[in-house]
Amino acid sequence: MASKSSSLRVLFVTTELAPFSKVGGLGDVAGSLPKALRQAGVDVRVVTPAWPGVLERAEAAGLKTTTARSKVYAAYDWRIHSANIIKADVDKVPTYFLKAEDYSGDMYPSQLNFWTASPFAVFCMQALELKDAIDWEPDIYHCHDWTSAFLPCALAWHRHYRQTGGKSIMTLHNVAYQGVFEPSPFLDASGLEPWSFNSSTMEYYGQVNLLKGGIVAATAVSTVSPTYANEIQTYESTRELSGILYQQRSKLRGIINGLDTKFWDPVGDKSIPANFSVKDLKGKAACKKELLKRAGFDTESDAPVIVCVSRLVEQKGFDMVFNAAKQIAETGAKLIVLGSGQDWIENGMLQAQSSYPQSIKLFKGYDEPLSHLLYAGGDIFLMPSVFEPCGLSQMISMRYGTVPVVREVGGLRDTVFDVDRPEGGNGFTFLTCDVDGMMWALRRAVERYYDKEAWKKIMLEGMREDFTWDKSAGLYKEMYEDLMQ
Ligand code: ADP
Ligand code: GLC
Numbered sequence: 001m002a003s004k005s006s007s008l009r010v011l012f013v014t015t016e017l018a019p020f021s022k023v024g025g026l027g028d029v030a031g032s033l034p035k036a037l038r039q040a041g042v043d044v045r046v047v048t049p050a051w052p053g054v055l056e057r058a059e060a061a062g063l064k065t066t067t068a069r070s071k072v073y074a075a076y077d078w079r080i081h082s083a084n085i086i087k088a089d090v091d092k093v094p095t096y097f098l099k100a101e102d103y104s105g106d107m108y109p110s111q112l113n114f115w116t117a118s119p120f121a122v123f124c125m126q127a128l129e130l131k132d133a134i135d136w137e138p139d140i141y142h143c144h145d146w147t148s149a150f151l152p153c154a155l156a157w158h159r160h161y162r163q164t165g166g167k168s169i170m171t172l173h174n175v176a177y178q179g180v181f182e183p184s185p186f187l188d189a190s191g192l193e194p195w196s197f198n199s200s201t202m203e204y205y206g207q208v209n210l211l212k213g214g215i216v217a218a219t220a221v222s223t224v225s226p227t228y229a230n231e232i233q234t235y236e237s238t239r240e241l242s243g244i245l246y247q248q249r250s251k252l253r254g255i256i257n258g259l260d261t262k263f264w265d266p267v268g269d270k271s272i273p274a275n276f277s278v279k280d281l282k283g284k285a286a287c288k289k290e291l292l293k294r295a296g297f298d299t300e301s302d303a304p305v306i307v308c309v310s311r312l313v314e315q316k317g318f319d320m321v322f323n324a325a326k327q328i329a330e331t332g333a334k335l336i337v338l339g340s341g342q343d344w345i346e347n348g349m350l351q352a353q354s355s356y357p358q359s360i361k362l363f364k365g366y367d368e369p370l371s372h373l374l375y376a377g378g379d380i381f382l383m384p385s386v387f388e389p390c391g392l393s394q395m396i397s398m399r400y401g402t403v404p405v406v407r408e409v410g411g412l413r414d415t416v417f418d419v420d421r422p423e424g425g426n427g428f429t430f431l432t433c434d435v436d437g438m439m440w441a442l443r444r445a446v447e448r449y450y451d452k453e454a455w456k457k458i459m460l461e462g463m464r465e466d467f468t469w470d471k472s473a474g475l476y477k478e479m480y481e482d483l484m485q
Helices: 025-039 054-060 114-134 150-157 210-217 226-231 241-247 282-295 318-323 325-330 343-355 368-377 393-399 410-415 435-449 452-463 470-484
Strands: 009-013 043-049 065-067 072-076 079-090 093-099 140-144 167-172 207-209 220-223 252-254 305-312 334-341 360-364 380-383 403-407 428-430
Touching: 009 025, 009 114, 025 043, 025 093, 025 140, 025 470, 043 114, 054 065, 054 079, 054 093, 072 114, 079 114, 093 114, 114 140, 114 150, 140 150, 140 470, 150 167, 150 210, 167 210, 167 470, 207 210, 210 241, 220 226, 220 470, 226 252, 226 410, 282 305, 282 334, 282 368, 305 318, 305 343, 305 368, 305 393, 318 325, 318 334, 318 343, 318 435, 325 343, 325 360, 325 435, 334 343, 334 368, 343 360, 368 393, 380 393, 380 435, 393 403, 393 410, 393 452, 403 410, 403 435, 403 452, 428 435, 435 452
Parallel strands: 009 043, 009 140, 043 093, 140 167, 167 220, 220 252, 305 334, 305 380, 334 360, 380 403, 403 428
Antiparallel strands: 065 079, 072 079, 079 093
8 A cells, every 4th residue: 555644745647748748838837837836845746658759858858767666557448558657856846757558659649539549548547556656645636638537537437446535636728629539449448437428427429528527527627727717617618518617617716827937037048049137138139130040031120020839720810810911911020930730720821921921931840949039039929819728828928028919818818918008018919809800919019119118118017927836836735725625
């Protein structure tokens, strides 16, 4: 039996962990919140799959790893799935990388079915089995998004794990991804009781919906901003799932994300050509110059540079961006985008680039160092999201003095405030989700840019915001403590 002690013990169960594996903001949160929680006195540890390249990146980062003598096992699909446990302390957070055949493919499958969903179910059961192998038993399993939603389901409905009485939290980073697939042969092969498949649990229009199951089964649910916590209870936001979220609202809270402010810091950032700070902004001009050079634009241009760093998926509103290409070019600003994702959006952006090569540049792909150059070298950060659970990019851009232009939705509404409000603000916002709405805010930003004094004031307002985890880590700790009552 694993030992227990009186301090609060939380196991983060996550399929992304920056800087070792990251697709979007979930990786950032899993990589930074545990550090803040540890500082707040919570004994938090992290378990994550060792996807291809993860251990190599850990080694390159100079982490000292040890392989545990015991392995961890899970029964699934009439087979025993085993994994090696590779432990490392990541900034003092004990982290367990699970290495197994199950995690040797792409991180996220393009098509979901029983077989492609299997690594996620196996991962959750191995996380539940970890306690004996490491002689440390969590009080709470803290799960993130559909990829670890099998864990609360297992604690509620698995023929073995439901006897263990564990508690779980389901944090919703993005309700648009739910882990939906055909029930056969999942119902026979997962170990979940067949009676757990009904409309008030994980059944969803005849399909399995892991996220829905996780929401119903978890002891508590949180999401990543107060506004998104309200939005997801509406049909407009989450369609059929909104009813479930409304039903479960008494156990739902919205806690805004923070940033790893040491990592995202223009003062110490080693991947930008010059550093800068609130007190001395000079280095930002050198970053802008280098960015213009990389994009193939005139490096002496004083036109404002609009930047975007984003997954190119429907959520992020890039159809508005490429449909507004002509109007953006006519403002005289340069637009530099870094991102990859759905073909139709990449193609729309490529088309915009070839129509306006003097004004628009797309860097296609995922490139961490280049993203820092965009945040540091840009003047305006454009984020016209259709929906946005929290959004980290607008906060990162503000840290680097790049003024955000965002739609008033989800976490963007909780972090960016329009400068033209009587009380002032840190960016430019718009509400209507169309080209006219976006251009109304973007034009105001481009015009304001030429008023150097006013612009500097907005930049400094953003740079001085507190984006640390301090406050939100306290709210998570409170949620853990409430669960232990
Ligand atoms: P989401 O999680 O929905 O993608 P967030 O704003 O919460 O949105 O977080 C996005 C994170 O991913 C940020 O750290 C951003 O810098 C990073 N990112 C997104 N696209 C790219 C890219 N193409 N290259 C490098 N980093 C990226
Ligand atoms: C999701 C959301 C994003 C949020 C991130 C981290 O990917 O799309 O808004 O910031 O998770 O919580």
